[in-house]
Amino acid sequence: MSVILLKSVCKSYLSGDGxxxxxxxxxxxxxxxDFAVVAGPSGSGKSTLLNLIGGLDRPDSGxxxxxxxELSRLTDSKQAAFRNQKIGFVFQSFHxxxxxxxxxxxxxxxxxxxxxxxxxMLRARELLSxxxxxxxxxxxxxxxxxxxxxxxxxxxxxxxxxxxxLADEPTANLDHKTSVEIMDLLCSLNKESDVTFLFSTHDxxxxxxxxxxxxxxxxxxxxxxxxxxIDEGVGCV
Amino acid sequence: xxxxxxxxxxxxFRNVRRSTITVLSIVIGFCALSSFGGFIDFTFEGLRETTIxxxxxxxxxxxxxxxxxxxxxxxxxxxxxxxEIEEMxxxxxxxxxxxxxxxxSGLASVGNSTVNVSVIGIVxxxxxxxxxxxxxxxxxxxxxxxxxxxxxxxxxxxxLGAKIGDWVTVMTSSVGGVINVIDxxxxxxxxxxxxxxxxxxxxxxxxxxxxxxxxxKVERIIVLLDDTNELPKLLPQIEQRLAQLDRDFExxxxxxxxxxYTAVVSLxxxxxxxxxxxxxxxxxxxxxxxxxxxVFERTSExxxxxxxxxxxxxxxxxxxxxxxxxxxxxxxxxxxTSYLISYVIDFLxxxxxxxxxxxxxxxxxxxxxxxxxxxxxxAVTLLASxxxxxxxxxxxxxxxxxxxxxxx
Ligand SMILES: Nc1ncnc2c1ncn2[C@@H]1O[C@H](COP(=O)(O)OP(=O)(O)OP(=O)(O)O)[C@@H](O)[C@H]1O
Ligand SMILES: [Mg+2]
Numbered sequence: 001m002s003v004i005l006l007k008s009v010c011k012s013y014l015s016g017d018g019x020x021x022x023x024x025x026x027x028x029x030x031x032x033x034d035f036a037v038v039a040g041p042s043g044s045g046k047s048t049l050l051n052l053i054g055g056l057d058r059p060d061s062g063x064x065x066x067x068x069x070e071l072s073r074l075t076d077s078k079q080a081a082f083r084n085q086k087i088g089f090v091f092q093s094f095h096x097x098x099x100x101x102x103x104x105x106x107x108x109x110x111x112x113x114x115x116x117x118x119x120x121m122l123r124a125r126e127l128l129s130x131x132x133x134x135x136x137x138x139x140x141x142x143x144x145x146x147x148x149x150x151x152x153x154x155x156x157x158x159x160x161x162x163x164x165x166l167a168d169e170p171t172a173n174l175d176h177k178t179s180v181e182i183m184d185l186l187c188s189l190n191k192e193s194d195v196t197f198l199f200s201t202h203d204x205x206x207x208x209x210x211x212x213x214x215x216x217x218x219x220x221x222x223x224x225x226x227x228x229x230i231d232e233g234v235g236c237v
Numbered sequence: 238x239x240x241x242x243x244x245x246x247x248x249x250f251r252n253v254r255r256s257t258i259t260v261l262s263i264v265i266g267f268c269a270l271s272s273f274g275g276f277i278d279f280t281f282e283g284l285r286e287t288t289i290x291x292x293x294x295x296x297x298x299x300x301x302x303x304x305x306x307x308x309x310x311x312x313x314x315x316x317x318x319x320x321e322i323e324e325m326x327x328x329x330x331x332x333x334x335x336x337x338x339x340x341x342s343g344l345a346s347v348g349n350s351t352v353n354v355s356v357i358g359i360v361x362x363x364x365x366x367x368x369x370x371x372x373x374x375x376x377x378x379x380x381x382x383x384x385x386x387x388x389x390x391x392x393x394x395x396x397l398g399a400k401i402g403d404w405v406t407v408m409t410s411s412v413g414g415v416i417n418v419i420d421x422x423x424x425x426x427x428x429x430x431x432x433x434x435x436x437x438x439x440x441x442x443x444x445x446x447x448x449x450x451x452x453x454k455v456e457r458i459i460v461l462l463d464d465t466n467e468l469p470k471l472l473p474q475i476e477q478r479l480a481q482l483d484r485d486f487e488x489x490x491x492x493x494x495x496x497x498y499t500a501v502v503s504l505x506x507x508x509x510x511x512x513x514x515x516x517x518x519x520x521x522x523x524x525x526x527x528x529x530x531x532v533f534e535r536t537s538e539x540x541x542x543x544x545x546x547x548x549x550x551x552x553x554x555x556x557x558x559x560x561x562x563x564x565x566x567x568x569x570x571x572x573x574t575s576y577l578i579s580y581v582i583d584f585l586x587x588x589x590x591x592x593x594x595x596x597x598x599x600x601x602x603x604x605x606x607x608x609x610x611x612x613x614x615x616a617v618t619l620l621a622s623x624x625x626x627x628x629x630x631x632x633x634x635x636x637x638x639x640x641x642x643x644x645x
Contacts, residue, residue, distance in 0.1 A: 083544065
């Protein structure tokens, strides 16, 4: 069953001397519980693609269906609720709320959803403990390392038990060792649950974790294009 | 909502320096407003009590039709047997003094100088309280048992060139329209604070005034209460008792008679309102500046919150709560500081004030920082804080998510 379905999606930006067409009639079909990576040169449109799938931006034309729901049909507030319940976001620069503790950050999507305080704090603690952050639950992000912050962010992305987790270069701000830890974590999460993961990266090591490889070039997605570059042995398969 | 409020509160304390400056500007605005309000309330209160206790009493009783016919047919609107009424009201709890007066105008002369005067006949034993209105500059005030004596205003004394012990002749027309003359001996010179009043003021025992007017009636009965706040309760009781008599009366409260007081109150209230608007605008600028900076600084957080599904209204609430929080903190500190200021002024013995227009004496001003004044100041600063957060909050809720996320 398709969880992410794109048909002839076009997206362009107004740039200095005319339109810059980033996505040109792009198609994509990602099934439930997939673990997919989008690679591609800088400026190829990876972030643009993930933002469209996440409902953070709207395409010029084409169809985007997430879990059977056509995003363009949703009003702004419905889209927000949809993001809250169906999609988890992990960002390159974590984007945690600095004045909230780790647990409160994780609980915030549940607050938006309307879960009561006791239950959401319980869930936040449980997630953070599973991620090896039991002793950091009440710390604010500035007291945590980059890797710890990203784990908090992943916990936040999973708080509402989404269908999809979108991660735009989740390891770009982390060192090699921490990147491996983060990818191991995402990988194990994907194995344990049927959550669909779609992430973008520049890093071949990181890309090699994916079950499915997509390459974005000239506004088109090409399947398996980077397979040749992956060193065997690591990966989530 | 609690969590959102907590988030807003933490955000306020995030930039301590900026929040402190904003809160400080609110506190200053608050104190300016509450001090000014406290000062004018003190003035109102002082003016009210002076007006009541030295001139008007809390209420006055006249014969029916007095205000219509007092010029054309003064005799018909005098009150006969005032003692009957006074005895009837005296036992009402809360009534302090009941007295009566008879006033008329005439021409006073000493030797060759003749001056237009306004004569008031009083009962000296009942008007000791009212006599506080006048400061004796020479001689003494009227005393119980006085007969053919009087006190005159400071400026009148100069106009007449009279000394203590001099005899003054007053020519007037009686209620029957007959020209009549009385004489009294000056026993005191007083000043009332009002220059105009001081140049026509003559006070004599009521018996002498009744002789001049050839009547045994009085013009008005004056009722003084223990406490001004009791008036609304006592007025109907007094009117009810008056209704039991077979004569008709009119009553006037001090407020209806105190034209000067009402004018002062409306003038100062107007000034206060203008001042409140100015303070409100200043607070608005200060809070708007802080909130706008907060929104710009936290654009990426706004983007993140929106990405994880926060509806626009949550962002609006978040920033409104922040403005409200700043306003509340400023307001509460403002209340504390206002009390402090009023204590300090009490401690220093008040602020010396120059004589108000038309008055000849200055006074010591204090601040009466009452609930009313604090409430008004609080409302102004809080409202300004919320209103000025509206646009930044709205702006925050409209940011483009992906643009916001790009900012770090
Ligand atoms: N808001 C925008 N306005 C104009 N041009 C934009 C905008 N956002 C992105 N672009 C352009 O669109 C192209 C694709 O950008 P995008 O961020 O999706 O690339 P990317 O593959 O994520 O790059 P990177 O690997 O550097 O993150 C780039 O050339 C970029 O300059
Ligand atoms: Mg990118």
